[in-house]
Amino acid sequence: MDTAYLIETVIKVVVILLVFSALAGIGTYFERKILAFMQRRLGPMNVGPFGLLQVGADGIKLFTKEDIIPSNVVAPIFKIAPVITAATAFMAAAAIPFLPQFTIFGYTVHPIVSDIDVGILYILGVMAVGLFGPMLGGMASANKFALLSAARAAAVFISYEVVTGLAILAPIMMVGSLSLIDFNNYQIENGWILWTQPVAFVLFWIAAFAETGRTPFHLIANDHEIIDGFGTEYSGMRWGLFFIGEYANMFFISFVIPILFLGGFGDGSFLGAVALLGKMAFFFFFFLWTRAAWPDVRPDQLMWLCWKVLMPIAVVNVVITGLVMMF
Amino acid sequence: MFEAVAFYLFAFLTIAMFFITVTTSQALYALSALAAGMIFISAFFFILGADFLGAVQIIVYTGAVMALYAFGMMFFDTTREVKEKKGNKFIIVGLATLCAVIIVAIFAAPIVSDNMLSLYPALEGAGNTQSVGLVLFTKYLIPFEVAAIMLLVAMVAGIVLAGKKMDLSLTLLNAEEIEKMDEEINKKVLS
Numbered sequence: 001m002d003t004a005y006l007i008e009t010v011i012k013v014v015v016i017l018l019v020f021s022a023l024a025g026i027g028t029y030f031e032r033k034i035l036a037f038m039q040r041r042l043g044p045m046n047v048g049p050f051g052l053l054q055v056g057a058d059g060i061k062l063f064t065k066e067d068i069i070p071s072n073v074v075a076p077i078f079k080i081a082p083v084i085t086a087a088t089a090f091m092a093a094a095a096i097p098f099l100p101q102f103t104i105f106g107y108t109v110h111p112i113v114s115d116i117d118v119g120i121l122y123i124l125g126v127m128a129v130g131l132f133g134p135m136l137g138g139m140a141s142a143n144k145f146a147l148l149s150a151a152r153a154a155a156v157f158i159s160y161e162v163v164t165g166l167a168i169l170a171p172i173m174m175v176g177s178l179s180l181i182d183f184n185n186y187q188i189e190n191g192w193i194l195w196t197q198p199v200a201f202v203l204f205w206i207a208a209f210a211e212t213g214r215t216p217f218h219l220i221a222n223d224h225e226i227i228d229g230f231g232t233e234y235s236g237m238r239w240g241l242f243f244i245g246e247y248a249n250m251f252f253i254s255f256v257i258p259i260l261f262l263g264g265f266g267d268g269s270f271l272g273a274v275a276l277l278g279k280m281a282f283f284f285f286f287f288l289w290t291r292a293a294w295p296d297v298r299p300d301q302l303m304w305l306c307w308k309v310l311m312p313i314a315v316v317n318v319v320i321t322g323l324v325m326m327f
Numbered sequence: 328m329f330e331a332v333a334f335y336l337f338a339f340l341t342i343a344m345f346f347i348t349v350t351t352s353q354a355l356y357a358l359s360a361l362a363a364g365m366i367f368i369s370a371f372f373f374i375l376g377a378d379f380l381g382a383v384q385i386i387v388y389t390g391a392v393m394a395l396y397a398f399g400m401m402f403f404d405t406t407r408e409v410k411e412k413k414g415n416k417f418i419i420v421g422l423a424t425l426c427a428v429i430i431v432a433i434f435a436a437p438i439v440s441d442n443m444l445s446l447y448p449a450l451e452g453a454g455n456t457q458s459v460g461l462v463l464f465t466k467y468l469i470p471f472e473v474a475a476i477m478l479l480v481a482m483v484a485g486i487v488l489a490g491k492k493m494d495l496s497l498t499l500l501n502a503e504e505i506e507k508m509d510e511e512i513n514k515k516v517l518s
Contacts, residue, residue, distance in 0.1 A: 074355050074406050117454045118378045125385035135396060139355055142406045154397045161390060178456055300496055
């Protein structure tokens, strides 16, 4: 293993970590602003121009707030749970190609930490581990609402993972590879997978909402019925870590969906890179849009939807894809 | 060198995690350590270059341990310690050690006697996933199909056992209907 590769990897890891931690903070600002405009409010306005420095104010608050460990909790698990959520979100980013490769000062940079040939499986698997955070946090804190949200996290987990896996299976069969780079290259030649696999696209998109715990499936931490669920007993930066994990996950899944279905970064030109960022921005915006426009569903409705509606559709989609590819 | 460091690190971590799993009397520790250990095992697959198996290890065992957590949540107060009935410690330790030694011997025997043959050498140009598929659908086709049938049987049995009142949703009933149902159950219990 040569030194240049090692240094390059370390730099890439640090850049991704810094950029997406910052983006997670700015993501909260976007969320509050967009929600506010959709509800005819102004949102954060007082700190800085257009409330832009609100992110910094929130950061200072989260970092300096006292970190309380309540007396009846299982302390080690309670402490490690937020770290799991945040860490796994960033671990999943290791196999995502954020931009096409580019040359800077005569050195070719691949903006992907590691192009393992099972990229999409790895991403989905590690992102799924992220749900251990809310569940462990909920089970470790001696709180009824937290326990409820832990039970919901387990239910959400076993419901959506089947749908994600089966939905992504049909495109994988077409591409014949699990690497996101191969997905991108396949779409250069054959056009976007969205046109040939619209059902898989919609299913994966719906499952992405469950994966990130966003609004129609926000039942893990529903403020209006179970306070903040797993976050009820948390304070300060530990609570903030849950947030960073959630928003980083949103950004990463917003990268993964366009790369899988919407042509990714295309042929690697500058325009393609900008297009990928644009698509990512749209999917991130859509997460916020649904939050403003949709009510939450109950846990039993989510399980009904995943197991009785989405999973059969996904299976039928896989079978039809297989038949079409065979004949 | 990196492989060696990673191997010893994850070997230590995995053994430590499974040691916690069997020794602790706190259900939450045991489950979390089990989940962590299972995920650390995937590191060995990645070190050996079997990326596909590594990713599958993560996906399968997060789901499996998640189901265990659900049971743990139903059976224990996971924030308290469980009082265990402890039998003869020496028998347990002795048997466990014996099992470990025998398993190591079983897996080490072919390596020691140089009796390992690679009947299905890796194909040139075939990726990780393809190689797994090739072996699975040629050499191990029958075990694979048998496993599929076993899973199907288990699924049917699970649906039959659990699906008696599948269409009944308490959240969709109103208060009177639930009361009526409770009365009927009470009648059955009393009579």
